[in-house]
Amino acid sequence: MRPRKPSFAADYILDTVVSLRDSAPTLNQAEQQWAHDVLVEYFGVVEKRGAIAEAAEIFTAVRPQLAVAGSKTPSVPATRAKAQSLPSFDELVSLLQYRKSTRWFKQTTVPRELLAKAINAAALAPTACNRQAYYYWVFDDPTLTQELAKLPMGVSGFGHNIPVLIAVVGRYRAYSHVRDRHLIYIDASLSIMAFVQALETLGLASCTINWPEIPEREKRARDAIPMESDERIIMFIAVGYPDDTGLVPHSPKQPEAVFGRFNLES
Numbered sequence: 001m002r003p004r005k006p007s008f009a010a011d012y013i014l015d016t017v018v019s020l021r022d023s024a025p026t027l028n029q030a031e032q033q034w035a036h037d038v039l040v041e042y043f044g045v046v047e048k049r050g051a052i053a054e055a056a057e058i059f060t061a062v063r064p065q066l067a068v069a070g071s072k073t074p075s076v077p078a079t080r081a082k083a084q085s086l087p088s089f090d091e092l093v094s095l096l097q098y099r100k101s102t103r104w105f106k107q108t109t110v111p112r113e114l115l116a117k118a119i120n121a122a123a124l125a126p127t128a129c130n131r132q133a134y135y136y137w138v139f140d141d142p143t144l145t146q147e148l149a150k151l152p153m154g155v156s157g158f159g160h161n162i163p164v165l166i167a168v169v170g171r172y173r174a175y176s177h178v179r180d181r182h183l184i185y186i187d188a189s190l191s192i193m194a195f196v197q198a199l200e201t202l203g204l205a206s207c208t209i210n211w212p213e214i215p216e217r218e219k220r221a222r223d224a225i226p227m228e229s230d231e232r233i234i235m236f237i238a239v240g241y242p243d244d245t246g247l248v249p250h251s252p253k254q255p256e257a258v259f260g261r262f263n264l265e266s
């Protein structure tokens with residue numbers, strides 16, 4: 001924050017350090033390092049009064065238990081990295097134009113390494129409070145994929161030829177307020193956009209598939225995919241090598257309609 005206030009985060013710092021104290025052993029090293037570095041920085045700059053003083057005491061007790069690599073650059077706010085070998089605007093637009101929802105796939109195995117690469121790229125998308133409240137559940141077993149492809153409605157006619165079906169699953173537990181109930185959809189969707197673009201750069205193609213809000217379908221999905229009770233499918237994605245003998249619909253875009261307005265102009 002510029003200028004930095006002498007005191008901030010008083011409303012939630014106590015919850016934060018209590019949560020860290022209670023969950024530290026379950027966190028991986030990078031998470032522990034991040035929690036450590038941010039809180040060291042935080043308590044180093046704020047005035048320690050009231051809840052902040054109480055939180056500081058708890059953090060002092062928890063700190064020695066955190067797995068920290070001393071030599072590492074601290075995981076704290078820093079200036080933006082300098083751009084290196086970014087695609088040009090034209091290159092980006094050509095990728096965006098190249099991607100088409102593809103429904104016909106070669107019956108060729110999709111290497112898991114490629115899927116992992118695309119998922120890792122998708123994980124770079126922004127999420128509310130960086131909570132990353134979704135994950136990609138990949139089905140590449142042919143029998144299972146065929147079975148699961150019957151769950152969503154929008155695959156009639158091409159469901160049988162989908163080599164890989166991905167369920168993107170959102171976790172409601174990441175957002176405790178009712179006011180934030182849509183965030184899992186927004187988070188996951190931003191990531192899905194990165195995912196489908198990444199697939200294209202790897203020679204793969206995809207079709208995002210609607211997951212409708214129908215209780216009977218929801219039950220069938222839960223019977224087939226053992227999700228936690230707070231988890232919900234956001235979308236399915238069909239993935240595979242495109243079969244170029246299959247047609248792709250003509251799906252013109254309307255940039256002028258999307259472009260919208262500036263300020264209060266009509």
Ligand SMILES: Cc1cc2nc3c(=O)[nH]c(=O)nc-3n(C[C@H](O)[C@H](O)[C@H](O)COP(=O)(O)O)c2cc1C
Nearest residue numbers: 099100101102103152153154155207208209210251
């Ligand atoms: C949220 C969402 C749900 C979709 N659901 C389906 C679906 O169930 N079946 C399908 O064949 N295509 C589905 N699509 C793909 C759209 O039909 C496609 O994106 C649209 O026609 C534009 O074509 P394009 O992706 O090639 O630009 C879906 C796309 C989105 C974004």
